[in-house]
Amino acid sequence: MPPKKMIKLLPNQGKLTEFLRKEKSGSESDINNNKEVNDERDADLEAELNESGDRETEKTRKIRKFQKKWLTMYSWLRLENEDDSDEFMYCNACTDHKKVNGMNKVAKNKNFQHSTLTRHVNLADHKLAILAPCLKENMDQCQKKHTTKYDDAIKSLLTCVNWMVSENLPLSKFKSLIDLLNELSLENIAILKSFCNINYESEFSASELLDSLSKVADTHLNESLSASPMVTVMSDESTDISNTKRLVIYAQLISDDMKPSTHYVNNMECTDATGKGIAVSLLDEFKQRGVPASKIMSMGSDGASAMTGKQNGAAAIMQRQNPHMVNVHCVAHRLALCTSQAASKNSHLQAHQQILTDLFYYFKGSSKRQSKLKEIQNILDDPCLTIKEINSVRWLSYFSALSTVQRTVDSLLTYLAEADGNKDAKAAGLRKKIASESFISITYMMMDAMAPVTILSQFFQTENVDLALVKVKIDLCLSDLEKIKSMGSPHLQAVKEEMDVQTGFFQGHSIKKTNLNLNNLTADFIDALKENIIASILALRPISFLSNEELINFGEEEINTLCKFHGERRTVEWSDEKGNHKNSSEAVISAEKTKEEWNFLKRVVLAEHYPRDCFWKLWNLIVTYHKEQFPNLIVLAQLALTSAVHTAGCERGFSMQNQILTKL
Template sequence: MSDIIALGTDGASLMTGRKFGVAKFLQDDSPHVVNIHCVAHRLNLCTSKAADEVEYVGKVFQKTLTDLFYYFKKSACRVAELAEVQKLLDDPQIKVKEVHEIRWFAMYNALFTVYKTWRSLLRYVKKIDKRSSKEEEQLANFTDYKFIFKLHVMMDVIPRFTELNLVFQKVDLDVSCVQPAVEGCLSCLKCALSGKSHYQPLLKDKMILKKENDNVIAKYWGEKLHNYQAKKSEEIRDKFLNALQDRVEKRFPKESVSVSTAFSVMGLRSISMLSEEDLVNYGKEEMEILTNFYGSDRTGNGEYLSKAKIDQIGTRCEWGILKRVVLKERYARDNFSKLWTEICAHHKSMFPNLLTLARLALVVPLQTVDCELGFSCQNNIHNPARNRLCAERLNTLMLIKLEGKEVDEFDYVRALEKWKKKVDRRIFKA
């Protein structure tokens, strides 16, 4: 238990509950364990909760994309006919994608398909002679100005958040990259809020507005739209983006510093641009949090004692020296692991306490990618066609899949020889 230093979870109450959560029981036995809410799950919650706050986004826009997928999923003929229409209009021949409720970032693929093939989808529905109520609803939603406007807003926002989510899903995620990546995404969000991003200006260029009898007629790609309400559409955009920004800032607070986020200061990214006074104070608050937590004995549940991992006074002295050594030696600071590998190779005896903190930082699970990969691997192997696999065999196959060599690197001859020697097999007697 003393070797466990952190627990990464998806934030479910079963894992993080104060009374009966897994994290609580681990901290009872090993008080230096840090509980971390996976950054990828946190980001996913930001977008899904923001969508729930805006009725049009959660109930109309997302539902339209979902209904569209299931409409084509049930018929290969419809898919083939849509492909023909796409070919005639020179649209990309891509299939309609699904929006997963539990994985809101799956919306990007669905958004991209609808944005690129909107004309084909509209023409397909229009050419149906006897449309069902569902098809009439799809046609109405597709030609609603609010839908078109929201589609462009989403194309400005969701790809940026999807890219950030992919960054957070890296197995070797650098702890010092999290906050800068979030801030970069927030700046894109503010740009979309002002309407000066990439896709919203494109909408204005493609939109043709005409006034007829005190009514504004809007056309997009030559197709007439109904329910033109520019102000109402912008209100929906502002409400959604403000909610999204608020959620991100709450779940990734810049001012708040915890044990897990304090490790980021050890990346020493910005010390080259600091004045002498700022250099002295750089990382002081974060290092104080780390030294107080890991530099003192901690008791869990009244009986378990976890000894201090570092010396508090020694760590503070080392931190003051380290900043100047890194500047003088001009060590590259674009990668946390490489930086501390260099420090360990050349200054191991000078910074024993900081090297201990660096080792802790490198194994802190900022995300739950490893176990999510395990779930996916298990589902791919233990599928309906192989549902009688025993636990031992499943575990072996998962181990080979996750940790084994690639197919082109595997030594099949050696594996065959080993298999041949294990049991006296009849096939080799012949």
């Protein structure tokens, strides 16, 4: 309350009591006395007013605090930086709906008065923000009401076509599927019968629906290619069932949250299977999709000369457009080469592989032989397995063929002995080769040796291989291979128990004794295989954040190598029939700043205890919380995550192609 107003008397005024006094009113002395009294009263009044004003100022300057009960009174109210000098309140609804007013989070309102909240409640912006969810729900309901049953029927047809394609069913079966759905009285399909002038039951209708789905998928692919900061191309060429050269293309992309993904791009006819023809096809395909050559930072292939040739390979020609592009030889292909090259150095292993091939072709040409073998397998309680072929382009085919023979060797020896008695010359020759100490011993030894290699190959073929686990998996494989040299592995122990060398019998069958030194053969093969893996596979070691006591020197060699390649301007020179050419590309990162970021990042990762068992999850955390501190390292991480570690997707693409393009 303000102080009560007091009436101030003028100099020539007096109080009523004094007017009624009997003294002489006109006396000059009285007037002077009245004036002195009035002046004294004015001074007292002024002092009282000043004192009252000071009390009011102190009251208004009192610091107001946020009342916790307001949070329960107003569900939209939020308090930021609680118990801090910089705390402020804001309206969550207005902030979410981007309303510009004093209670938006950006405004940082510190006027902690209840009247501020009551005034905000009556604002039109606030009322609209509160009603927005209800309005959206009402709009969605209106849209649903306007969606006709005919539209739902078309969606059902699109779902049917998508299911048929996913299950590799021919579109000629579309009409049969629709008839079945009509018999089941599916409402969305039955409604189409009311449109007499439209027929959605033919194969041509299914083809048009499939084209619509394809266009939508193609649009989404182009959007993903545009959104990814860099692109990795994975390509392979092969021949379809009609003997037509085909080029399958996949792309590896990375999202804003650092998660890599592999996308199918195209399967096109390749009229020119040379390196130049493949490079032109790849560049044109991505150019049509809005991806310039400067955005293609890596290319993965199977290592064929047409792909990786230094002068005229597809990768070398594409590097002329972007000198910073990296060419990667598929690690699964490398692993298969490691095994075949290690085996090629030993004549016993080459002969063993040839016997497996001869065995396959012996049974392949006769259904009678296959049926007889299955009868024997059933009688002897062996697995009913068909002899497999060793295919040079299929990474796991050797282990599959080897496993089949090892698991059914008793049935094979029994069948060949019976066929030999029936004067089957081929069976007699195969029996002589298989019923030997060397063949059986090598079969069991190779089962132990190929098991860890097969597990490693399967890991490399997984989609979006986690780079943080590559080194761990390779070390585990090398460790398992080293254990085999001690001759204590499961299959080698089994063959020692089942084979009686003195009497010359194995599982009841007479076998020929040989002078094979299995210990030396095993050691030589394992050493050669390990040497090839270390030389060919470990070169792919990526950026890793494994704990290390010497934190200062950890990763310095790798980061210097990356800075030398990506942190400098690169130039490519080449010559052709038109003359000499040269092209350059600017540095992708700053080498000096990258090294500084690396030294800082090692400490951040260890201090924050970030998980290091999943490469992309680690970098997802770094991008989320430290994006501004490590811009150069994030670029390197994107390059690593999109790197074409393998091209298994291309092989799967050709397998799908052969399922679609059959001899029929």
